[in-house]
Amino acid sequence: MNAYVPILVVMTIAVVFSLLFLVLSKLLGPSRPDPEKLTAYECGVPTRGSTNLRFYVRFYVVALLFLLFDLEAAFLIPWAVSFRSFVADGVGYSMFAAMTVFFGLLVVGLVYEWRKGALEWE
Amino acid sequence: MSWSDVSLIAPMVWLVLGGVATLLVDAFVPRKGQGHLLITSLVFVVLALASLGRGSDGTEAFGGALAIDSFANFFHLTFLVVALMSLAVGSVVFAREEKPVAEFYPLILFSTVGMMVMASALDLVTLFVGLETMSIALYVLSASQRHSLFSSEAGFKYLLLGAFSSAFLLFGISLIYGATQTFHLPTIFERAHAAGGISMYAVYMGGWALILVGLAFKVALVPFHMWTPDVYEGAPSPITGFMAAGVKAASFAVLLRVVWTASDGFFSEAAPLMAGLAILTMSFGNVVALAQTNLKRMLAYSAIAHAGYIFVGLCATSLRVGDPAAKGILFYLFSYALMNVGTFALVSLVSGRDGERCDLDGFRGLARRNPLVSATMAILLLSLAGVPPTAGFWGKFYIFEAAMREGHTTLVVIALLNSAVAMYYYLRVIVVMYMREPEGEAYDGHSPQILATIAAAAVAILWIGLFPGPVSELARLGVTALAHSF
Numbered sequence: 001m002n003a004y005v006p007i008l009v010v011m012t013i014a015v016v017f018s019l020l021f022l023v024l025s026k027l028l029g030p031s032r033p034d035p036e037k038l039t040a041y042e043c044g045v046p047t048r049g050s051t052n053l054r055f056y057v058r059f060y061v062v063a064l065l066f067l068l069f070d071l072e073a074a075f076l077i078p079w080a081v082s083f084r085s086f087v088a089d090g091v092g093y094s095m096f097a098a099m100t101v102f103f104g105l106l107v108v109g110l111v112y113e114w115r116k117g118a119l120e121w122e
Numbered sequence: 123m124s125w126s127d128v129s130l131i132a133p134m135v136w137l138v139l140g141g142v143a144t145l146l147v148d149a150f151v152p153r154k155g156q157g158h159l160l161i162t163s164l165v166f167v168v169l170a171l172a173s174l175g176r177g178s179d180g181t182e183a184f185g186g187a188l189a190i191d192s193f194a195n196f197f198h199l200t201f202l203v204v205a206l207m208s209l210a211v212g213s214v215v216f217a218r219e220e221k222p223v224a225e226f227y228p229l230i231l232f233s234t235v236g237m238m239v240m241a242s243a244l245d246l247v248t249l250f251v252g253l254e255t256m257s258i259a260l261y262v263l264s265a266s267q268r269h270s271l272f273s274s275e276a277g278f279k280y281l282l283l284g285a286f287s288s289a290f291l292l293f294g295i296s297l298i299y300g301a302t303q304t305f306h307l308p309t310i311f312e313r314a315h316a317a318g319g320i321s322m323y324a325v326y327m328g329g330w331a332l333i334l335v336g337l338a339f340k341v342a343l344v345p346f347h348m349w350t351p352d353v354y355e356g357a358p359s360p361i362t363g364f365m366a367a368g369v370k371a372a373s374f375a376v377l378l379r380v381v382w383t384a385s386d387g388f389f390s391e392a393a394p395l396m397a398g399l400a401i402l403t404m405s406f407g408n409v410v411a412l413a414q415t416n417l418k419r420m421l422a423y424s425a426i427a428h429a430g431y432i433f434v435g436l437c438a439t440s441l442r443v444g445d446p447a448a449k450g451i452l453f454y455l456f457s458y459a460l461m462n463v464g465t466f467a468l469v470s471l472v473s474g475r476d477g478e479r480c481d482l483d484g485f486r487g488l489a490r491r492n493p494l495v496s497a498t499m500a501i502l503l504l505s506l507a508g509v510p511p512t513a514g515f516w517g518k519f520y521i522f523e524a525a526m527r528e529g530h531t532t533l534v535v536i537a538l539l540n541s542a543v544a545m546y547y548y549l550r551v552i553v554v555m556y557m558r559e560p561e562g563e564a565y566d567g568h569s570p571q572i573l574a575t576i577a578a579a580a581v582a583i584l585w586i587g588l589f590p591g592p593v594s595e596l597a598r599l600g601v602t603a604l605a606h607s608f
Binding site: 105 | 145150
């Protein structure tokens with residue numbers, strides 16, 4: 001348990017100091033708001049329109065598709081990098097089979113989306 | 123991983139293949155109805171049923187990630203029966219929609235795979251993967267009635283609170299790993315029982331407490347039950363039956379393994395806490411169910427109460443071969459699965475398309491309009507109440523008797539009082555069906571699939587009620603296997 005005492009100390013310092021500075025700036029800092037200061041910061045140019053924009057719902061499907069490929073890459077790359085050591089350990093075939101199953105399931109998902117028309121931008 | 127591992131999990135493999143097959147059939151075979159999807163999915167469930175029963179006690183697959191023993195097989199059988207019935211009922215309910223949701227079939231199959239992984243999981247990470255596989259499919263399924271606001275609300279609520287509870291579970295798992303340096307439950311058991319025990323005891327205990335909270339969300343123990351009534355009411359009835367029965371069975375399977383793993387550490391010290399949870403859950407569920415006029419909501423609160431009864435068994439479980447309380451839990455979960463899926467099938471039959479007749483008035487005079495359906499409903503309700511010639515009675519009997527023998531007299535007395543309270547609201551439905559005049563439009567729910575399902579459920583409940591021996595023996599074998607893995 002003693003090994004964790006330094007972490008506790010660091011956490012305490014972090015909490016105490018951040019709260020301290022928040023409170024100090026609130027107490028000591030001058031507060032003279034005007035409309036210019038209160039507007040949202042948008043790269044320095046005058047703000048235009050509302051921030052409550054509507055997003056096209058189709059982006060949602062694209063985001064899901066992205067997730068599919070993103071996960072695939074996140075799994076595939078470490079697997080590919082360590083494949084030589086799998087072969088050296090004699091588990092090359094079973095690791096290949098495992099990745100094929102994973103890949104196959106993802107491809108089924110993609111084919112399904114395709115057939116259902118989720119990839120059409122209409 | 124080797125070929126023998128894959129053949130050990132053949133039932134799960136069949137279900138995954140079934141899910142993929144129904145997706146592809148739906149994508150490539152354009153048909154108007156959903157009969158082809160139903161048949162495809164049923165074929166794979168039957169294949170999975172046929173390949174059940176592999177492995178022997180103590181068999182571990184995938185390097186200790188999964189246990190394929192009588193315990194797991196008992197639960198796998200339960201889940202497959204639940205899936206079979208839900209598919210049959212759901213095919214009718216979803217076909218009534220304007221835009222039929224074809225994803226229903228693969229999602230039920232994938233969710234069942236998740237439950238099976240949970241019941242087999244010997245490893246905390248595998249357990250988590252199974253739990254998420256089950257839950258994510260269920261979030262989608264609860265929201266699958268697209269025209270219904272309630273259904274969307276149910277899905278969204280379930281997703282948010284489910285994610286919240288997963289966080290508890292994950293945090294607990296990470297603490298356990300920190301304290302024991304392993305995810306493997308039998309190894310955790312060994313290390314906790316080794317000389318000197320676990321050095322970071324506080325972390326270890328905190329881990330189990332968080333895991334208990336995460337699972338308590340899933341089985342809807344009070345005070346972690348807030349999502350249950352809204353989700354059970356809003357979700358389409360076949361899905362409600364599927365998740366009330368399946369999720370409960372899967373989570374209690376996990377809880378049994380967890381409680382047995384940590385029996386000497388956390389759960390012996392937390393015994394008063396556990397008893398408190400059981401008492402709170404039973405009493406709250408039953409008392410609030412009394413006040414409900416919507417049948418689905420009433421059944422939701424009754425599901426909470428049933429979780430409480432089963433939890434009494436968990437309080438009384440002892441680390442012994444052939445532990446009677448654990449056997450009672452297995453028996454209870456199996457019979458509860460039958461009656462619950464049956465009851466919700468009946469609700470979806472009577473309540474019509476939008477579930478507008480889910481309130482008690484929809485059942486007025488049902489006995490005169492359709493004597494057979496109301497007789498089945500009466501059997502299912504009496505079984506839920508625990509009246510003798512039904513399976514529900516034996517479930518309660520086994521659990522309460524075992525708890526009595528372990529010396530939990532207070533718990534058993536409170537549970538019995540609760541059963542008496544519950545009798546009132548179950549009987550009220552029967553009174554409404556048999557002793558009130560029918561009003562409004564005539565009952566029009568004729569569907570061979572649903573009628574066959576509820577008839578099968580009612581017959582099975584009566585059969586098990588009259589001859590509890592075979593199921594009880596299967597449950598006993600399951601508990602023996604559970605003891606064997608530690």
